[in-house]
Amino acid sequence: METTTVENRFTLIVQGPDGGPGEFADAVAKGLSGERKSIPCRYLYDHRGSLLFEDICALDEYYPTRAEREILETRADEIASLLPENAEIVELGSGNARKTTLLIESFLRKNGRLSYNPIDISRKMIEGSSISLLKRYPDLEIQAIAGDYGDGLELMRTSGEGVKLILWLGSSVGNLDREEAAEFLSDVRGHMGANDRLLIGIDLRKSKKVLEKAYDDRTGITAKFNMNLLRRMNDELGASFDIRKFAHRATYHEEEGRVDMELVSVEAHTVRIESIDLDVAFREGETIHTESCYKYSPEEIDALFAASGLENVRRWLDSQHRFSLSLAAPLP
Ligand code: AVJ
Numbered sequence: 001m002e003t004t005t006v007e008n009r010f011t012l013i014v015q016g017p018d019g020g021p022g023e024f025a026d027a028v029a030k031g032l033s034g035e036r037k038s039i040p041c042r043y044l045y046d047h048r049g050s051l052l053f054e055d056i057c058a059l060d061e062y063y064p065t066r067a068e069r070e071i072l073e074t075r076a077d078e079i080a081s082l083l084p085e086n087a088e089i090v091e092l093g094s095g096n097a098r099k100t101t102l103l104i105e106s107f108l109r110k111n112g113r114l115s116y117n118p119i120d121i122s123r124k125m126i127e128g129s130s131i132s133l134l135k136r137y138p139d140l141e142i143q144a145i146a147g148d149y150g151d152g153l154e155l156m157r158t159s160g161e162g163v164k165l166i167l168w169l170g171s172s173v174g175n176l177d178r179e180e181a182a183e184f185l186s187d188v189r190g191h192m193g194a195n196d197r198l199l200i201g202i203d204l205r206k207s208k209k210v211l212e213k214a215y216d217d218r219t220g221i222t223a224k225f226n227m228n229l230l231r232r233m234n235d236e237l238g239a240s241f242d243i244r245k246f247a248h249r250a251t252y253h254e255e256e257g258r259v260d261m262e263l264v265s266v267e268a269h270t271v272r273i274e275s276i277d278l279d280v281a282f283r284e285g286e287t288i289h290t291e292s293c294y295k296y297s298p299e300e301i302d303a304l305f306a307a308s309g310l311e312n313v314r315r316w317l318d319s320q321h322r323f324s325l326s327l328a329a330p331l332p
Helices: 021-033 047-057 063-081 100-111 123-136 149-158 178-190 208-214 221-237 298-307
Strands: 010-014 088-092 114-120 140-146 164-168 197-203 246-253 258-265 269-273 278-282 287-294 310-317 323-330
Touching (some): 010 123, 021 221, 063 197, 063 208, 063 310, 088 100, 100 114, 114 123, 149 178, 208 246, 208 258, 221 246, 298 310
Parallel strands (some): 088 114, 088 164, 114 140
Antiparallel strands (some): 258 287, 269 278, 310 323
């Protein structure tokens, strides 16, 4: 009997750490000096933030993860059947890859073997999830990249011969504004061959009530996730944020189809950030914008694809029509 070790089925490429602490410092200096304070949302996702985000995914109020998993549970075999036998999977922002397991199993059942190429910014996360997948599935091979999406896509173009199924799950596209989303997907499109496909999960527009609860749960996990940014500035930049002086707020702007997450200063006060030699004055009620989460109608998804050189091959919704999973092909 032949046994394969995990090691000879695993390759990890680590892209140079982009920016490091200096980059965070620059972003904070820029984001907190202007008239309207904001910090780019990717800084929410340090290791502690990523773990809190995993907790968010298990919340009653946070339906997107369950809705997307429901679609994958019922459609993974069908998705596998729409791709040729030599197809490999490339995943953008794989995280703990829990939902991906459903697809991996369908592809393995159908094709006997599978090459899986996850890309994630967190080396710790990608190593951990890769090792556990390889232990579970002896016919799986993993070439992982710890880096950003751009690094990953570039490497995908030069490596691998099979048809690619690119996964972008979890409505991560919602963090980009609508124009940036079309730019990024055009970029993805540019890296796709004629037979490659994109499987993208996108959260749908829905009632303000449901959305605001999803981003402000009663147990306060999302608040903790948002506040973690203040802790991160304290730990990494020598800032002196008193987290009791800020409150978490999530507001759905119906017309724009966007949830905004903010930190609201509950009183007028000044915060010193030592490493960037900055004193930041807050008025009572003043906000720091920390994340935008765009929601789409089915028509807006079609428009997004059209603007990106993609066409919809098939679209699936969960039973409550809260979330969309689309298989898209490059337009010639
Ligand atoms: C990671 C962008 C998909 O918008 O639902 C969840 C982020 N922030 N709760 C989302 C998030 C607070 C999440 N995405």
